[in-house]
Amino acid sequence: MNLIIRAARIIDPKSLFHNQVVDIKINNGLIEKINLSIDNKDNLEELQLENLHISQGWFDTSVSLGEPGFEDRETISNGLQVAAKSGFTGIALQPNSFPILDNQSQINFVKQKAKDFATELFPIGALTKNSEGTELAELFDMKNAGAIAFGDYNKSLDNANLLKISLQYTQDFNGIVIAFCQDNTIKGKGLVHEGIVSTMLGLKGIPSLAEELIIARNLFILEYTGGKLHIPTISTAKSVQLIKEAKTKGLHVTCSVAIHNLILMDKTIESFDTRFKVLPPLRKEEDRKALIAGVLDHTIDCITSDHNPIDIEHKKIEFDLAKNGTIGLESAFGALQTILPIEIIIEKLTSGKTVFNIENETLDEGQKANITLFNPEGNYTFTENNILSKSKNSAFLGQNLKGKVYGIYNQGKLILS
Structure with missing residues (x-):
């Protein structure tokens, strides 16, 4: 119009x-x-x-919608309407549907579903087949079909050699590897941030070390291989420091932070409300402040809602059984305005386009x-x-x-x- x-x-x-x-x-x-x-x-x-x-259209680098397979959580059509009314002209769709988006036909399916909407959908292809971490998926075919990057949502790649190979292989077509960072052996059966609050509540904790070890490992691999690596939703002060040092070395690494990790802390789980059960977990105040500092000094490239709809049957149950995740599109702008100046918010809600090589139009x-x-x-x-x-x-x-x-x-x- x-x-x-x-x-x-x-x-x-x-x-x-x-x-x-x-x-x-x-x-x-x-x-x-x-x-x-x-x-x-x-x-x-x-x-x-x-x-x-008005600003350039906002872009969310991590959105889960459910469809195909989990339409009871969210559909692509309603999800894109939610994104539009929340201010987002583009979203990166995570591959954690059923089936997993790990081949060309699945990428074509979600792109076809998103045709003719005001908010554009940019699919992320799974890095490994069925996001199982054992064998690389059809990366080049998915790139040709429209995938903007490759990663297994909220799953850390235990096989370091597979990450090495993926970073080498994707250089042939300027691909981007997304690597969620968490040492699963250190996480164990952890549910929340390991600290005073988890001890008081008797909940198994996830140490900050679980994230930081894998970030350090992945950055060493990136330094060896070259290529482009995106580390999503970091949550600790040490993670910010590690990525800052890597950027100083000239490594092609970018990262994001989820809005809830910028604003909320582990003490919110004292009510055992599963709405606060997220991955990575809500951390302590020192981490939250370090994340904000990382946003302000541009170590952290972009901010995401990490929107992840979960149906009531899998969320409003016992804390240890509930799935991780929170929706975040509708609250994204209002929440960020409580902690950051408007120009920083706009920059961090649009910079994901640059990270993922998407056209970024100025208002001219x-x-x-x-x-x-x-x-x-x-x-x-x-x-x-x-x-x-x-x-x-x-x-x-x-x-x-x-x-x-x-x-x-x-x-x-x-x-x-």
Whole structure:
């Protein structure tokens, strides 16, 4: 649709109009004109919203949707609508469906399902067949079908040689390997962060060492092989330090952090509420502060909601039996606004496009209109009424959040929440 957006403040440091309040004329999906005031000679539809801010469209680097196989948790169609109304013009889809997205036909299936939606879907192919960690999947075929990277969601690769081979092999076609980091022998039967809280509650703990050992191992392998490695959802202070040192060496490593690890701590599990059971686990305050510092000094490249819908049968049960995961799309912007300045939030919600080699349009004339619309002001309490997902397993229920997402404009479509 063609329209004129009125009185919008542009938040895009790469744009000529950064931090200016302007009108934007969109024609055939492109930004035709930006000016202080635009005449509506063509009688186009107009959009004017309170304290409207716009930025490049946000991109979430880790979203699970369930379909195919787990449609009771979430479908692709509803998930993309949730993403759009949460401000995301693009999402990276994790391969943890049933069947696992480990071949060309599965990548084609989810891309076909996502056609004609305002929010674009970029599939991550499984690194190993059936995400079992024993044999590499059809990486090159999946790349040709549209996979943007390869990784086994929340599964650490025990076989160091397989990671070595994957980093060598993917260099032939500029592929990216995603390596979730956790030493499974050290984790053992751990459920939460190992510390004072886990001891008090009598819950088996997951030491920070479990994450840090594998990060150190994987970085050594990357230094040996070359290639591109993305480490998702880091959670400890030492992890930030290790990645910072690797970047100083010039290694091609990027990383992300989940929003809940930036805001919540292990003490929240004192209620035994399974909404707070996530992987990696919520850590202590020192880790949380180090993660925020890593975001601010750009050691951490991007922030993800790590959106993972879980049905009530697998979530609202005994703590040790409940599945890990929280939904996060709907609460992402409001939660981040409680801890970070707006320009950092926008940068970290869009930088994933650069990490995964996805076109990143600036808000300038002649560019594709890939836009998120929001109001950074206003406080509210996040309740189940704010949840649009089929699953309701949000770690942010009852939290005081800030700001409002109006929606997106992308693929020639306007979606408002």
